[in-house]
Amino acid sequence: MKILVTGGAGFIGSHTVVELTNAGYEPVIIDNFNNSEKTVLKGLRRILKRPVKYYEKDCNDVKALEQICKKENIEGVIHFAAYKAVGESVEKPLKYYENNIGSTLKVLEVMLKLGIKNLVFSSSCTVYGQPDEIPVTEDTPRKPAASPYGNTKTICEDILRDTITAGNPLKIIALRYFNPIGAHPSANIGELPRGVPSNLVPFITQTAIGIRQKLTVFGNDYNTSDGTNVRDFIHVVDLAKAHVSALKLLATQQDNYYNVFNVGTGKGNTVLEIIKAFEKVNKLKLNYEIGPRRPGDVEKIYGSVEKSEKVMGWKTEKTLEDSVRDAWRWEKKIAKNKK
Numbered sequence: 001m002k003i004l005v006t007g008g009a010g011f012i013g014s015h016t017v018v019e020l021t022n023a024g025y026e027p028v029i030i031d032n033f034n035n036s037e038k039t040v041l042k043g044l045r046r047i048l049k050r051p052v053k054y055y056e057k058d059c060n061d062v063k064a065l066e067q068i069c070k071k072e073n074i075e076g077v078i079h080f081a082a083y084k085a086v087g088e089s090v091e092k093p094l095k096y097y098e099n100n101i102g103s104t105l106k107v108l109e110v111m112l113k114l115g116i117k118n119l120v121f122s123s124s125c126t127v128y129g130q131p132d133e134i135p136v137t138e139d140t141p142r143k144p145a146a147s148p149y150g151n152t153k154t155i156c157e158d159i160l161r162d163t164i165t166a167g168n169p170l171k172i173i174a175l176r177y178f179n180p181i182g183a184h185p186s187a188n189i190g191e192l193p194r195g196v197p198s199n200l201v202p203f204i205t206q207t208a209i210g211i212r213q214k215l216t217v218f219g220n221d222y223n224t225s226d227g228t229n230v231r232d233f234i235h236v237v238d239l240a241k242a243h244v245s246a247l248k249l250l251a252t253q254q255d256n257y258y259n260v261f262n263v264g265t266g267k268g269n270t271v272l273e274i275i276k277a278f279e280k281v282n283k284l285k286l287n288y289e290i291g292p293r294r295p296g297d298v299e300k301i302y303g304s305v306e307k308s309e310k311v312m313g314w315k316t317e318k319t320l321e322d323s324v325r326d327a328w329r330w331e332k333k334i335a336k337n338k339k
């Protein structure tokens, strides 16, 4: 079964391409390389031992999307591609809306036109905002997110649900990702942030390798065990595998199906716990200091994965130790490749 993977050269997309191939699917990447690198294709080739099929196109280009789907006989789509501000001091809401909602509408349009039935959509735990109770389940009310990015995820979920409610012959799963970290254990692919990373783990690994002088922990006066934020950090390979489980579940469903699943570990860890695990597993000391809170940070969130386990038959296999070890291996590999 041929699967179009929009944003397949990105961090989560590339790991999903590997897991799809391992599970016997044929992924076809469409990526505009706005926030990804061509070197990812080399890494994928090393892991898969053959070239991966890709198109350098924007999935907001509806003509290209349609042509590729027709030419490749695409039977399912995993829609990762989304705009995220990189190195911009001011977020541009219209850019988010145009790109993220626009591309989702175009994917749906092409699927309906060509009779492609299966869609897995990348949503995010950001749709929960700061929940009143944790762990969050899929029924936890979504809160208006504090960012245009978060809002586009909420709106896209609604668009997908409405498309199904209207009776269209599609089968759709939205996956709400928690915080993906780590890298492929082969260290051939991983996260490639542009500029100064805003995510915790790439900032940790770049500090450990000497690209950044020190890590600032954004606040230690939160109402948590050690005062730092709590997140649900999931190994990117486990997260990638959830897409295979989602496609398998879709295959057992009748047309006109919509469901939403949390993709996390079911556990929360504080920022300091991540730092300590990183130091312990990789036997090094990290230069860090406590700084002020980062505006907009949610105090604590982690997800219940009961529904994902029961309905999708998906379960995490990796540990936090695996994640921080693989993240560090990858950072060392990037450094080696630069030399």
Ligand SMILES: O=c1ccn([C@@H]2O[C@H](COP(=O)(O)OP(=O)(O)O[C@H]3O[C@H](CO)[C@@H](O)[C@H](O)[C@H]3O)[C@@H](O)[C@H]2O)c(=O)[nH]1
Residues within 6 Å of the ligand: 124, 125, 126, 178, 179, 198, 199, 200, 201, 203, 215, 216, 217, 218, 219, 229, 230, 231, 271, 294, 297
């Ligand atoms: O230099 C840093 C970077 C991060 N953090 C903390 O580390 C935690 C995780 O931060 P980060 O890696 O930036 O993830 P989140 O802010 O949780 O955002 C992630 O999770 C969101 C869903 O809630 C997604 O929408 C985003 O795309 C994704 O980056 C937070 O408590 C941060 O305050 C630091 O202390 N120092």
